[in-house]
Each structure stands twice: as C-alpha cells, then as structure tokens.
Amino acid sequence: MADSRKVLRQQIRRQRRALSATEQKRHANQLCRRLKHQLWFRCARNIALYLPNDGEISPEPLIRLCWQLGKAVYLPVLHPIHHNRLWFLPYKPGSPMRLNSYGISEPKLLRTPKTPAWALDLIFLPLVAFDTRGRRLGMGGGYYDRTFSFKLQSKGIRGPKLIGLAHELQKVDCLATESWDVPLAGIATEAGIYRFSC
Numbered sequence: 001m002a003d004s005r006k007v008l009r010q011q012i013r014r015q016r017r018a019l020s021a022t023e024q025k026r027h028a029n030q031l032c033r034r035l036k037h038q039l040w041f042r043c044a045r046n047i048a049l050y051l052p053n054d055g056e057i058s059p060e061p062l063i064r065l066c067w068q069l070g071k072a073v074y075l076p077v078l079h080p081i082h083h084n085r086l087w088f089l090p091y092k093p094g095s096p097m098r099l100n101s102y103g104i105s106e107p108k109l110l111r112t113p114k115t116p117a118w119a120l121d122l123i124f125l126p127l128v129a130f131d132t133r134g135r136r137l138g139m140g141g142g143y144y145d146r147t148f149s150f151k152l153q154s155k156g157i158r159g160p161k162l163i164g165l166a167h168e169l170q171k172v173d174c175l176a177t178e179s180w181d182v183p184l185a186g187i188a189t190e191a192g193i194y195r196f197s198c
C-alpha cells in the first residue's frame with residue numbers, strides 16, 4: 001500500500017514536471033477562467049492558495065484575480081512549532097518572502113497575525129493524484145491532512161471549503177485512502193471542475 005502510493009507519486013510527479021512552460025501557462029489560465037465564475041469563489045473573502053512547485057498547476061493567475069477583487073489572499077507556511085502542520089499568512093504584492101526547508105517561497109514570519117486554518121473561507125490546495133470521488137494523494141508529508149484533521153473529527157466546525165487544484169493528467173481511476181486523508185469538496189483542473197458532497 002505504502003509502496004503503491006510511492007510509485008504513483010513518482011510517476012505522476014514526473015509527468016507533470018514534463019509539461020512545457022507553454023502548457024503550464026495555458027493550464028493555469030484555463031483553470032482561472034473556470035473558477036472565476038463559481039459562486040463559492042465569488043463569495044469567499046479569505047482565500048488560501050499556494051505557489052507552484054514540482055510542476056504543480058499554477059494558481060498565480062487566480063491569486064492576481066483575488067487581489068483585483070479585493071479578497072484577502074493567504075499562503076501556507078510550515079508551522080515553526082507544531083510538527084508537519086501549516087499556518088496561513090497574508091500574501092500581498094511585495095510581501096517579504098523567504099525560502100522554506102523545501103526551497104518553496106513563503107511569506108516571512110513577521111509580527112503579522114497568524115490565521116488558523118479553520119478561520120479561512122476557501123483553500124485551494126495542491127495534490128499529486130486525485131480520483132473522481134474526491135480522494136486526494138499529496139506529496140507524502142501529511143501537512144494538509146494534519147492541518148485539516150479537525151474536519152474529520154468535529155462535525156460541528158465546517159471550516160473552509162477545500163478545493164484541490166491539479167492538471168487533468170493527475171486524475172486516476174480509483175485512489176485507496178487512509179483514515180487520516182481529508183476528503184475534498186471539489187477538484188478543479190484546466191479541463192473541468194469535479195464537485196463532491198462534503
């Protein structure tokens with residue numbers, strides 16, 4: 001099981017890294033065009049996205065759109081104390097940035113107020129593979145699963161809507177999941193939006 005997850009991760013990561021810069025740009029723009037008319041996107045005020053790494057689909061056109069629409073944009077930051085969890089920091093044009101231990105750019109931990117994950121309206125998160133039932137395979141660190149584990153535990157807190165972003169080539173027939181994997185409300189690719197019932 002662990003081995004099959006590992007092999008699948010390697011295979012899909014290789015495929016997405018092989019996309020050309022032109023394909024990447026086209027997918028990012030198509031993704032933004034698909035999402036911008038969604039009611040749940042229009043209504044969300046506090047939105048977390050990510051900066052692309054390892055061939056992930058880029059949410060950068062979407063980030064620019066959020067800024068234009070006056071939405072508050074946040075990026076994930078590795079939590080300095082809580083093991084393998086994420087914090088969300090405001091991200092604006094010109095925000096001071098640093099490289100984290102994975103070489104990914106993240107906002108500097110200044111005296112900015114830290115926003116807990118449950119206080120956001122909408123989170124766009126990256127993934128390595130997905131299936132059409134809303135199951136997600138990430139990079140293997142368990143960061144997103146730990147950060148959003150409250151969604152599995154307490155039915156009381158609805159928390160933010162979780163939407164995975166991916167290239168269509170990351171879709172697989174059926175993903176086996178573990179008890180800790182947090183399901184997604186939807187997945188958006190350059191080719192379409194998949195909606196699930198959570």
Ligand SMILES: Nc1ncnc2c1ncn2[C@@H]1O[C@H](COP(=O)(O)OP(=O)(O)OP(=O)(O)O)[C@@H](O)[C@H]1O
Pocket residue numbers: 136137138139140141142143144145146149178180181
């Ligand atoms: N809520 C949790 N509490 C404790 N450990 C967890 C939790 N969620 C995941 N983990 C641990 O994290 C490790 C990686 O999990 P998994 O393979 O699902 O990562 P992933 O979903 O690919 O990564 P990510 O969430 O960063 O995208 C597993 O060994 C798992 O035991």
Ligand SMILES: [Mg+2]
Pocket residue numbers: 136137138142145180181182
């Ligand atoms: Mg997982």
